[in-house]
Amino acid sequence: MSLLTVEHLTMRFGGLVAVDDVGFAAEEGRITALIGPNGAGKTTVFNCLTGFYKPDTGRLALRADGREHLLERLDDFRVASEAKVARTFQNIRIFPQMSVLENLMVAQHNRLMRASGYTLLGLVGAGRFRVAERAAVDRATYWLDRVGLTDRADVDAGTLPYGGQRRLEIARAMCTEPVLLCLDEPAAGLNPRESAELNALLTFIKAVHRIGILLIEHDMSVVMGISDHIVVLDHGAKISEGPPDFVRNDPAVIRAYLGEEEAEDG
């Protein structure tokens, strides 16, 4: 059974069908890309998966800790805390006035809350909490090293350059120890060097941490370079699916992208 199975997902906004009966699967240790022209409904799929939208129909099953979670029934924060799905946002959402390290500590909130006896043990400075906090800082340090922000750990996150903020958001998502990581256009606004570093980072996460990655991306060099499986959406519907080489040459995909370009030109 797959890590994530999406079946018959439909989401309407008034009369607009943003996602139309879409189904796909994502596997552990693989990168599944979700591509499509602007307004195809990619972000809406993410919002349904992570509980921010309640889909009209559909079954979103995720296997974590040997249990099956039906994501469409969970509140947004439960999707993260119980089903262990982490995400980033198309418009970066970091905590700008907290330090980089604090951003990563917030991501470990639930674990630290339990260790601090829901604050009571923490108030008296119990040893158990101190141990947990040190472990949390170590985990944060590990991810800071991976994304190359270690020497910026104590500055306000809002002062990081754009690329740094994108990487911080990924590090923060990883600090929640997810089984599925959903990235909404992580390469948007990055220069070619940063984009290549992102490829390396995602490949590392996939290879070493063996979690599933769901990736929305417009940058074809990223998508074609690192994805194992690609799902193509257009006007809310799935028009193609398969390995990169197949999707690249699929006439339906070419038509969707070219059609859009023609419309822009005209």
Add this chain to the structure above:
Amino acid sequence: MTAGTLAERGAAFLPTALKEAGIAAGIALLLALPLVGARTVSEGSAFVVTPRIVELALGVAFVFAGRLAIASLRGGHHLPVIVGALAVAALGWRFALPSAFLGVVAIAGGLAVACIGAIGLLRARRDEIPAVARIDTAGLLRQALGWLGPALIALAIVLPFLPFADRRLMDIAILVLTYVMLGWGLNIVVGLAGLLDLGYVAFYAVGAYSYALIAREFGLDFWSCLPLAGVFAAFFGIILGFPVLRLRGDYLAIVTLGFGEMIRIILLNWYNFTGGPDGISGVPRPTFFGLPFKRAPPEGVESFHQFLGIDYASIHRTYFLYFLVLALALITNAFTLRIRRLPIGRAWEALREDEIACRSLGINPTNTKLTAFAIGAMFGGFAGSFFATRQGFISPESFTFIESAIILAIVVLGGMGSQIGVVLAALVLIGLPEFFRELHEYRMLAFGACMVLITVWRPRGLLASRDPMIRLSRRRARP
């Protein structure tokens, strides 16, 4: 800067500056004509309108001068402005102007403009000063703040033993500390969790009435009632918070505003229980851990002065109240500082920054906000029971909306989330007006002026800089 360009600039600048000042003065004249220019006095049974030409003229002249000063400063003419402003201040000081208010405007306004001019002059000359001699103001401020906290605490502890600590000063100090404590309590809700609470005084009232009612009905003393009052207030915080914390920003503010009024109106109308507008009198005064502060204690009870074998003095109780509220306030502060290092405190701040991101990280926003609300309410409750024991009498009149507004102003002006900012703001907003009772009429005016100045110059509050509560570098530096 060469003399030629200066002269050119001067030539172009004077007419525009005069024009600006003229327009401002014209508007001031229009506004002031009905408000200031005519005064109705009752003479016997009839109202007579008497003109106030001098006041009107002076007011308009001040507006003209002020606007001219602003324009000149912008034009880079610092020195003439400084001299002129000092002259105006000196005139206001030397001659009795027709109203005290105009005097205040002349002195304070003149000095303020002179200060701004001096700062501008220093800024303009900065390039000519060698880099070594330049002052790193930000660094100095940071250092000073590090010292300020401990220094203020030390001062607060020795204050009653200082020679000038008379009754009046102690009363003002107690009042200021009560507001500091309320400010710190509200800071948890507004400053840390970012929940705009316009009805904080409700929890203050719940604390005060809990103490008064429990003491009256069950005869418990202050020390048993204090925790109970805190628990009751926290309970009310949860009851209110549960339905409304889903609301965002402005909506939350409006609902909390309504809640604050609701509590006050219930207290006002539930006559049998709360005494309505008559309030509750005879609230038990605090005891020094069982020893009352009384000249003649009841049979079988030893009073404080008898226990220590000293003469009775009514100021002993004032001193005790002072140390009591100081201790309560310091506990609030220590608690806040501690909880900011814990996951819950971090989650509050994160929620203030971005709630959606918090949800995506698995933080339950409702529960997290609810704890902030309840803990803030609890400290409000503690402060309320202190208020009740200090006054000995409480009535709904003490818990009006203006109290919420003042506490909120202390938090916002101090700098959201800044502990020491709250102290400074409480000193300015509560302490100064108490000291200068003569200017009491202008208190609200000064209040408004402070608000405007702060929002213009330091929109994030007096001391808004925030240091991270956990650092990597220090850990790394350690072997």
